[in-house]
Amino acid sequence: MIRIRQLIAAILLLTLPLFAGCWDQVEIEDLAVVRAIGLDYLPGRQSPYLVTLAIKRPAGIEEDPGGGGEPTIIYSGVGASVDLAIQQATKTMSKTLFLAHAEVYLIGEEAAKAGVSHFLDFIIRNPQARLNGFMLVTEGMAHDALQLTERMEESISEEILSLIFTSQETSETEVDEVFIFLRQMSTPGKDPHAGALTVKAPLAEQINNEVGPDDNNDNGQEENEEEEQDNGNGEENDAGNQEDDVHALEGIAVFAGDKLADILSYPESRGILWLTGNMRRGIMAVNDPVHPEHIVSILIARTETKITPVVENGEFSFRIEVDTEGDLESQSSETDLSKPEEIEKLNDALAGVIKEEMEKTLRRLQELQTDVMGLGMRLNRRHPQLYQEVADRWPEEFSKVNVDIHVEANIRRTGQHSHTTRVNR
Structure with a gap:
C-alpha cells in the first residue's frame, strides 16, 4: 500500500512540469500586432522581396490611448525570401512580432x-x-498603398476591411480568403482570381483634371484656394482631406496559375461575377424601352448561373445559363413602366446588357x-477521360472553346410607386 502511494506521488511529481501553464506566454503590451501584410517584388535585386507590415500601435489596444500618434505603424524589410524580409523588418522593433491578427494580405x-x-x-x-485572411492585388506597390491615411476608420487595415465588406453591395469586384485562392489554384482546369485594390485621386480632383486649365477661371481658383484653407483647420476635415489619394475596391485580378495575367476593370470585373455565379447585388443601367435616350436603373436582387459542358461527336463546348431577378430603382423618363408589355421589353433589355457584359469578359x-470560370474543372467532373486528353494544353483549348450564353431576366417589383413622378407644367 505504501509502495503504491509512493509510486503515485512520484508520478505526480514527474508530471508537474507538464502543468506549468502558459510557459511561453507574452503579455499583449509586449506584442507587435500585425493587421495587414504587404508584399512587393523588386526585380533585378539580390534581395527582391519587400515586405510591409501594418502594425497596430500598442496604445490603440488600450481603452485610453494616451500615447498619441498615428494608430498604425509601418515597418518594412527586404530579403531574398519573405521570411528574411520580415526578419529584417523586426530588427527595429522593440516588441515581439505577432501575425495571428493579420486579416489583409496585399500583393503588389x-x-x-x-x-x-x-x-x-x-x-x-x-x-x-x-x-482566412483576405487576399488582394493592388496596382503599383503594396508598400505605397499601406502608407495612405485612413479616412473613416481608425487604421488603414480597418479601412481596407470595411471596403471589402461594403463591396458586396456593389458587385464590381470579389474578394476571397487565402484558402479559397489556394483551392482555386490547386484545382485542375481552373485559374484563381482575387480582388483588386486601387489607389486613386478623389473624384473631385479627377473631374477637375478632366475639365482642364482653360475651363477654370481665376475667380473659381481663388474660391477653391479659400475652401482648401478652410478645410485644413478642423480635425474632422483633416481625416477626409480631399488632396489625399484614396483606396477603392474595383476590378478583379485574374491569374494564369500563380502569376498575374491582368487586372480587369469595371465592367469586365462584373462580367466575371456573372460568369462565375457570384453576382450578389448591384445596379444595372439599361435604356428606356420607349425613349432609348433615357436610363432605367435596376437593382439586381437574385442571380443563379449554371455552366454545363456539352459533348457532341467527341467535340466539347459549354452552355452558360443565367437566371436573374431585379427591382426597378429609378427612371429618367415618363414612360409608364407598370404596364406588362413595357416590363417585358425592360426584361429583354436587361438580359441583353448582361449578355453583352458576359461575352465581352469571356473574350x-x-x-x-485564364480560365477563372472553371470550365476545365467542370469538363473534368463530367467527362474526365475527355479532359485528360486536353489537360496538358487546356489554356490553348480554353482560348478557342465555344461558349453559348443564355440570359433570362425578370423584374419583380417597381418600388413603392408604380408610376414615375410627372411635372404638370
Whole structure:
C-alpha cells in the first residue's frame, strides 16, 4: 500500500512540469500586432522581396490611448525570401512580432506577376498566419498603398476591411480568403482570381483634371484656394482631406496559375461575377424601352448561373445559363413602366446588357488564356477521360472553346410607386 502511494506521488511529481501553464506566454503590451501584410517584388535585386507590415500601435489596444500618434505603424524589410524580409523588418522593433491578427494580405502588381506561390507557402507554413485572411492585388506597390491615411476608420487595415465588406453591395469586384485562392489554384482546369485594390485621386480632383486649365477661371481658383484653407483647420476635415489619394475596391485580378495575367476593370470585373455565379447585388443601367435616350436603373436582387459542358461527336463546348431577378430603382423618363408589355421589353433589355457584359469578359479571358470560370474543372467532373486528353494544353483549348450564353431576366417589383413622378407644367 505504501509502495503504491509512493509510486503515485512520484508520478505526480514527474508530471508537474507538464502543468506549468502558459510557459511561453507574452503579455499583449509586449506584442507587435500585425493587421495587414504587404508584399512587393523588386526585380533585378539580390534581395527582391519587400515586405510591409501594418502594425497596430500598442496604445490603440488600450481603452485610453494616451500615447498619441498615428494608430498604425509601418515597418518594412527586404530579403531574398519573405521570411528574411520580415526578419529584417523586426530588427527595429522593440516588441515581439505577432501575425495571428493579420486579416489583409496585399500583393503588389510586380509581385503578383512574378508569382505568388512563395508568399502563399509562407502563409501555409507559418503557424500564426491566417488562411482566412483576405487576399488582394493592388496596382503599383503594396508598400505605397499601406502608407495612405485612413479616412473613416481608425487604421488603414480597418479601412481596407470595411471596403471589402461594403463591396458586396456593389458587385464590381470579389474578394476571397487565402484558402479559397489556394483551392482555386490547386484545382485542375481552373485559374484563381482575387480582388483588386486601387489607389486613386478623389473624384473631385479627377473631374477637375478632366475639365482642364482653360475651363477654370481665376475667380473659381481663388474660391477653391479659400475652401482648401478652410478645410485644413478642423480635425474632422483633416481625416477626409480631399488632396489625399484614396483606396477603392474595383476590378478583379485574374491569374494564369500563380502569376498575374491582368487586372480587369469595371465592367469586365462584373462580367466575371456573372460568369462565375457570384453576382450578389448591384445596379444595372439599361435604356428606356420607349425613349432609348433615357436610363432605367435596376437593382439586381437574385442571380443563379449554371455552366454545363456539352459533348457532341467527341467535340466539347459549354452552355452558360443565367437566371436573374431585379427591382426597378429609378427612371429618367415618363414612360409608364407598370404596364406588362413595357416590363417585358425592360426584361429583354436587361438580359441583353448582361449578355453583352458576359461575352465581352469571356473574350478577354480567352485572350489571356485564364480560365477563372472553371470550365476545365467542370469538363473534368463530367467527362474526365475527355479532359485528360486536353489537360496538358487546356489554356490553348480554353482560348478557342465555344461558349453559348443564355440570359433570362425578370423584374419583380417597381418600388413603392408604380408610376414615375410627372411635372404638370
